[in-house]
Amino acid sequence: MADTTRHCLFFNWEKRNIGRIDVDIATVIGLLFGLGCIIWSIMQSEGGQVFINIPAMFITIGGMTASTFIHFSIKQVMSLLSVMKKTFVYKAQSEQTVIQKMVNYTAINRRDGALALEKQLQTAGDSFLIMALRMVIDGQKEDAIDDQLGLEIHYLQERHAEGKKMLEFMGNAAPAWGMIGTLIGLIQMLQSLDDPSNIGVGMATALITTFYGSFMANLIFLPLAGKLAIRSKKEALIRQMITEGTISLVKGESPTAVRERMQTFLSVSNREELKPKI
Amino acid sequence: MADTTRHCLFFNWEKRNIGRIDVDIATVIGLLFGLGCIIWSIMQSEGGQVFINIPAMFITIGGMTASTFIHFSIKQVMSLLSVMKKTFVYKAQSEQTVIQKMVNYTAINRRDGALALEKQLQTAGDSFLIMALRMVIDGQKEDAIDDQLGLEIHYLQERHAEGKKMLEFMGNAAPAWGMIGTLIGLIQMLQSLDDPSNIGVGMATALITTFYGSFMANLIFLPLAGKLAIRSKKEALIRQMITEGTISLVKGESPTAVRERMQTFLSVSNREELKPKI
Amino acid sequence: MADTTRHCLFFNWEKRNIGRIDVDIATVIGLLFGLGCIIWSIMQSEGGQVFINIPAMFITIGGMTASTFIHFSIKQVMSLLSVMKKTFVYKAQSEQTVIQKMVNYTAINRRDGALALEKQLQTAGDSFLIMALRMVIDGQKEDAIDDQLGLEIHYLQERHAEGKKMLEFMGNAAPAWGMIGTLIGLIQMLQSLDDPSNIGVGMATALITTFYGSFMANLIFLPLAGKLAIRSKKEALIRQMITEGTISLVKGESPTAVRERMQTFLSVSNREELKPKI
């Protein structure tokens, strides 16, 4: 489970967060390497400054942004950045850590009662886990906990799915606006064919927007939409494990039973014999 | 839930409507910004008047309209404008407002009986809520109310889905007709190659229809289809909450039970402890 | 429900047909307007006769027809015309007319027995309604009637779905064959570049097939496929209502019960209090 990730402890924007924050270095490597390829490719011949064209950026990015605003609600557009963050950094919670925590909580619950879990809230380090513990401390029934946590997982997945849809829409809108920009450039260039020496430069400028659109779609928006789906799936899995563990805990099952129930979500090779450490 | 929206009280085309009417400023900003991008981009070089070409508009918009008439029934085409209106203005009914209303109605129903709800019809401000209250006042059974309101939600969603399909069809037909226009222009231009100085202008004119088609599809039709789906989903959610609340009310449950039942549709962070205010 | 349609009583190709035959004027207007747009657009400049090119028509329409024959069975190809007819003319049967008829039949059945329905067969005016009545007169059981009529509705929808698939296939094949024609034209033109004055004419001729393919797909085949689906859905709905009404009639329910059962398919605003008129 140990993704090749790099710790990043000095990057701690959520106070009560105890868990490590990890950078998704696959995303970072991919972006840097992709940009490197393009820049290196442009550097191969002279005159690379034609590739930096502010008006072309403006029509491509501006048009794409305009379409996105029309398609989605302001609330969704605003949440895009926080959703995209998930493709760069994420909380490094391995399944084993979560199982260990739940096993401990079960042991505490059995020994000292549900109220003793109150002290654990500060170190739980995951808002979903905290919500689950709170429901246990409040003495809620299994069904209510199951419904409530299931609903929260559903909303999380829906929010991620909306983010993915937005990134995919932008991945389609960017080349479309690139083509609109190229059409504008071509029409303008074709009108003034008197001086043939300008044809090349005019056409090159017209093609810049298509270049921007293609490269943004294929390097940024479409791959990020994919990464978001992968992160979302993993996060939902962890939350389903927490839900199962909490229900098992509330039923008064033993730490071993809690561990086994949570491990049904894992492949055999990922299972470990975890014992309560309290 | 408070979408960043702007009140618009002087815009009140439905008399009995008490609720606020809000403009979807994301749609408005997007459209204005997108148009601004295109116009600014055209203004960058001289001779922008070539982009205003009435015959090109006629073939692109006319052809697209013709295809839409053939595809859909006249009744559907006629309802397009009223459906598109939803992407610009909508009734600002937050989930909390609706829950508050239903909680009040439940309290009234318990204290004074169903007939006392008659007076509330005038201030209900939402045709679906009024229909639900009428069924309660008429003394209909839970099942009948559930079936009836469920059916109305189904028809609403179907109407919206048809509107979405129409906008998506137009978003595909516009670039197709743009290409048909460009083919006509190219064929005409190629026939008279005697005067090479006309090639550029002829080709520029031919490309205008493709430009119109692309830009209408990507700035207007495809994004509006998306916004319609988002509005439709939210409206259906509110109506499902009203249905649940009405059934709970008819069953004689307490205002608290009504509130909790309606809040199962909301994420925990959106729930509030609403009490009847009567 | 009253679609904006035009009566067409002198157009009566099915003898026993009592119901009005209506022209789908949306289809007619769309086709005429679309053709008008294209012709007007061609007339804008001289030399419009290049757009009438018999060999180009032959390769585009011929190739598309050939592909359609290979894809579908002869029986399906033969039924295409009769299925396409539905997109131009249809029987003007409103839901209310059908409900009124079934309400009357129920009253007759209750007063005079099932055999008295025999006389109504001549004026029923709809082959599906006649089949339903025949089963009632023959004294068949509810289940048998439900199975049988359900199966007929299924076959109707399958036939329409096949027609839609055929039109969509033609809508994809037409531009593909247009491109094949253009490739043939281009290859021939490129071979004889000796006389540059012929390039333009050769290329114009080559593009004609692409123009034919695009315009047939976007004005005729794809929109007609959509209209067929809409007509199919409405016809299936009416038949489902007839099925429900017939079962209710056979069960010996009252005319009011029959009406209410058939009206469950309608939105509240489309319901009317129909009484038997016999």
Place this chain on the structure above:
Amino acid sequence: MADTTRHCLFFNWEKRNIGRIDVDIATVIGLLFGLGCIIWSIMQSEGGQVFINIPAMFITIGGMTASTFIHFSIKQVMSLLSVMKKTFVYKAQSEQTVIQKMVNYTAINRRDGALALEKQLQTAGDSFLIMALRMVIDGQKEDAIDDQLGLEIHYLQERHAEGKKMLEFMGNAAPAWGMIGTLIGLIQMLQSLDDPSNIGVGMATALITTFYGSFMANLIFLPLAGKLAIRSKKEALIRQMITEGTISLVKGESPTAVRERMQTFLSVSNREELKPKI
């Protein structure tokens, strides 16, 4: 049901086969007509021999074949021809023939017992029908027969679905390899622009592969995939009817019951009152 087909009795490659073998003349007419259109179109101007280009055929067909080998298993590729045969010739088994046979077998079974069906195996003329009869003669139970025959139908449909997928893959691979060929041709041509008189011929040659790819996809592979699906559906229907009939026979139901059960798969207009002829 009598498709416009032509008998072909001298074409009898399966010995025990008693049923007629029919040619699907829609496929044959379509292919000949489509080829005719293309050849006629090429003959319109001189120099048609450029369209016969062995290297271009080699890259397009060869590349497509290579991709197909990589995508599918050798076993599947080998079965392609036998699956494609279904789009040209098929056994002329009408639903009525099959019902008549099963009705006869039921009568024999009732009069002389299951073993008397042994003699019918030779004239059954359909491997699936023979398998069904064998199971009856072996005295297998209804459930076993249902499971077994259902499984065979499932495998038949899966084999056809794989064949369809293969044809569709080839229909996508052919134009893709056509484009690869054109790219190779263009790059070679562009490298030697010294002699402008060669540009036309070089470009014409480069375009030939795209022409081959388009025409093979749109005349052969994509339409044949469609025809295969139609044949598969009909064959599966007949086999489902045989399964139903066999189960009815094993249950000891009357010939009339067997007929009615098999006819539930047919529209009313296709039903006939068949009596046992033995």
Place this chain on the structure above:
Amino acid sequence: MADTTRHCLFFNWEKRNIGRIDVDIATVIGLLFGLGCIIWSIMQSEGGQVFINIPAMFITIGGMTASTFIHFSIKQVMSLLSVMKKTFVYKAQSEQTVIQKMVNYTAINRRDGALALEKQLQTAGDSFLIMALRMVIDGQKEDAIDDQLGLEIHYLQERHAEGKKMLEFMGNAAPAWGMIGTLIGLIQMLQSLDDPSNIGVGMATALITTFYGSFMANLIFLPLAGKLAIRSKKEALIRQMITEGTISLVKGESPTAVRERMQTFLSVSNREELKPKI
């Protein structure tokens, strides 16, 4: 079932592996033949060295790799090679071999008890079969075995599905990056139109990346994704058969019952009367 495969006994990278390792010669033939077509086609005219262009390879392959890193997690990217291996070599386990083994194990289990299966672990030769046997030896219940093995099959299929998705993504990203490379090349070439003799060479170089992208997608990534799905389906089938057989064994059924239960996954023509050989 005996795919046309070639033994490859000297290719034995997994120690405990007793089963034969076979090369999927369809994949190998396809790749070699496809490459042969392209190389032969390039050799047809002089100057083939233009097709080997390191910077063009770098932008196409590099960009595609960058997008893949952003889309997927590092763990998934790392597993790509091991998943792709499945499209070239696979363990030659026919259904009959597996059935024979399970029949033997059942006989041993009945004669000597579950612990006697311990000795068979070394010769089982398939990690899934070994896992199943271990659970039998450990005395686990049917339900636990069913759940556990079903979960492992689920994870296997998910891993393969992810590999397929990755290959399909690369098959879409390769031509997209080819086009980005071509756009860069075109823009650079158009800027320096002073020397017309360079136009051809510049354009040829620009097109190389599109050629690389098309050919990698259509010869390698898209077909390999298809082959992976076919291998995955077959492997899952074998594992489902093992699961069924193991459950039957644990229930104490006879070798014949085990064989019949496993053979329900096979078409009649693939079934054999296997007896225990111990």
